[in-house]
Amino acid sequence: MALAETSIAEPSLVCNDAPTRASAPMMPRRRGSVCCHELDGEAVLYDLAHHAMHYLNSTALVVYNLCDGGRTIANIGVVMAVLHDLDFQDPEVRAQVLADVRQTVAGLVENGLVEVHHEGRVV
Amino acid sequence: MTQLTIPTSLDGLHSSKAATRVEVSSRVEQVRHYRIGTVAVSLQSDLPRVQQDFHATYRPYRLERAPSDTFHIDVLTKRSWRTGRRYFHILGNGEELFVTRRPDAVLPHVEWALNGLVARYLPGYLQIHAAVMCYNGVGVVFPGSPGQGKSTLAAGLLARGWAYLSDEFALIDPQTQLLTPYPKALCIKEGSFGVVRDMGLPIDLSRVHYKGAKGRVVMLDPLAVRHDAISEPCRIGAVVFPQYGQGKSAVMEPISRAQAVFELVRVSFNFAKFRQRGFDLLVDVVRQARCFQLRTDDLTKTGELLESYLKNPSTEEAK
Secondary structure: OOOHHHHHHEEEEEEEOOOOOOOOOEEEEEEEOEEEEOOOOEEEEEEEEOOEEEEEHHHHHHHHHHEEEOOOOOHHHHHHHOOOOOOOOHHHHHHHHHHHHHHHHHHHOOOOOEEEOOOEEEO | OOEHHHHOOOOHHHHOOOOOOOOOHHHHOOOOOEEEEEEEEEEEEEHHHHHHHHHHHHHHHEOOOOOOEEEEEEEEOOOOOOOEEEEEEEEOEEEEEEEEOOHHHHHHHHHHHHHHHHHHOOOOEEEEEEEEEOOOOEEEEEEEEOOOOHHHHHHHHHHHHOOOEEOEEEEOOOOOOOEOOOOEEEEHHHHHHHHHHHOOOOEEEOOOOOOEHOOOEEEOOOOHHHHEEOOOOEEEEEEEEEEOOOOOOEEEEEHHHHHHHHHHHHHHHHHHOHHHHHHHHHHHHHHEEEEEEEEOOOOOHHHHHHHHHOOOOOOOOOO
């Protein structure tokens, strides 16, 4: 957990969608200790480990669900762009989408809902 | 994203207090027992007026014997050895909870002590800090923090013919998912005396009590309003979060169920005891309910608005 928080303070570590500095990209994954109930496209989450409650709006919920340990930030960005009918090839759009996804994932990590994996290890 | 860190337990707060235990075994002759809805209480008091006022309100719930699950409230009168002044000590299950010098402050503190015992120790129910009313068999939960006007709203709806469950506790039975009545007397603050009286409700201004920072209050007996004022257990059909003094007469807007669950946990008394089970329970009951935010400064229009919605559940936004 402490490592994850440290990583969040360094966005390039968490959101390394262009793995030039590392052998493999970072993959965010939902934490197993968090119980999620979806209600009308939004969600409430109960973190059993930290006894904390969270609320996600519809966009944050989609990002949360895409944090399956098998997708990079860039992969998630592609999906989000498709879902919102945005041109991911456009450099400006791409930069904005990735920034939004990074920010959301950073929030999820910061609140202990998601952990980031790199080469099989939690960072 | 919003986060709520939930206190691990109210018991922790409770045990951190320096508990004072007082011997009461020699004063058993004045004890009276009641079961108010699902809550059993045995009251023993040195002050006859407190016993009389409590009994006047809760007479229909009187029991001959103390049930095994009763909460014990004791009122002891003591004089300071130094000043000779009289002090009234209010004990809950043997632990001193309040001390006051004002005789007219004792009954509200007895109610306060009982509420505290219910919040900490009543087993079996997920508790939400809320007024709870029933309209045509459908339960409506009005969650809110202290001072948000829950009791006044409940009184206003009571005057319109709604059935009453509580002005303080939504007790949700995890087995049946039904709301269970705890029909304590409504505690009406001085600022609402006029409004409540104008609605024709029988408040007795000759029996005004003093409730600390809340100021002057009267206790409104729901059975004095109507003999059939108390609701049976009922399902939750709506969750309405009230806000007052917003400069609008009455406006109801839908809020998401996820947001409603989050807010209900925030005002739960004992979520920490239920944890995952409580989370699943709240999601289940809210999934079947409509959730609204109510902005109001007009009780009559609020009642009309709520009733129009409950008669026509397809209404997404009512104004």
